[in-house]
Amino acid sequence: LQKLETSNKKPLVEEFIYLLQKCRKLKDLAYAHRLHLCIQNFSERKAYEYLGNHIVPMFIECGSIFYAEEVFWNLLSPNVHAWTSLIVGYVLHERSSEAFDLYQKMQDKEVYPSGHTLVALVKACIQIHDVRKVHDEVVRKGFETDVFVGSSLIDKYIKYNSLLEALRLFDLLSVRNVVTWNVLIAGYAEQDGFSYEAYNCLKQMELDGICPDDATFVGMLKASSAIKHIEGGRILHTEILLRGLEREISIGNTLIDMYAKCGYISEARFIFKKMLMRTMV
Secondary structure, X not given: XXXXXXXXXXXOHHHXXXXXXXXHHHOOHHHHHHHHHHHHHXXXXXXXXXXXXXXXXXXHHOOOHHHHHHXXXXXXXXXXXXXXHHHHHHHHOOOHHHHHHHHHHHHHOOOOOOHHHHHHHHHHHHHHOOHHHHHHHHHHOOOOOOHHHHHHHHHHHHHOOOHHHHHHHHHHXXXXXXXXXXXXXXXXXXXXXXXXXXXXXXXXXXXXXXXXXXHHHHHHHHHHHHHOOHHHHHHHHHHHHHOOOOOOHHHXXXXXXXXXXXXXXXXXXXXXXXXXXXXXX
């Protein structure tokens, strides 16, 4: 950035895009302001309009919704990426009503939403307790069978104890990946009386050729804890060892919890001692 600021050569748009992406990872607001000023000084209006769609998410990632709004409302034709980023910003700041108002403005401007837009709205609906409102919009836009959007909706229905609706959505999905299965397994683990269903999910998941990951085993261990199913927990522990996942902190924490809740304190303590890192959990 310093080279661009002091160079006599006009920077390329691609150079600015690269720096904007770097800034999003750094989450450094001071750097974001400096980069924004550099873009304003060296970019023509057409280039700034294009770059503005990347500046909005940069400010959101850096924690400043105020500057994101300022850039956004000065763009002549923000694209779906910019609209979505500002909606995400409102959700992150628990301003869900404004997120829905902005989505309505987006529709008025005839900007078609992406899956990311609708997932942001699903997250917003948990704050205003109206999953159905977003679900209806997901159906209207044809995203109900989308694995990304569908998984997010399934997760929210489970949190609202609407397991039947979550299962209906799960059956509709065009593709089921490990994330989708994990959402359902975690949901069963958290619902009273449904822990054995999590085991059925794991079997079906493996029959479908989908390899479980650390999140899968965390969900399954929680299901074992809920019903104090030590035999199942031990089998899961063996699988974890075979897959080399025992060093994952989330796995170690959940194994300790499972053994402790099943009354096997010595095993819980053994795992605790073996952990390379111990968190507050």
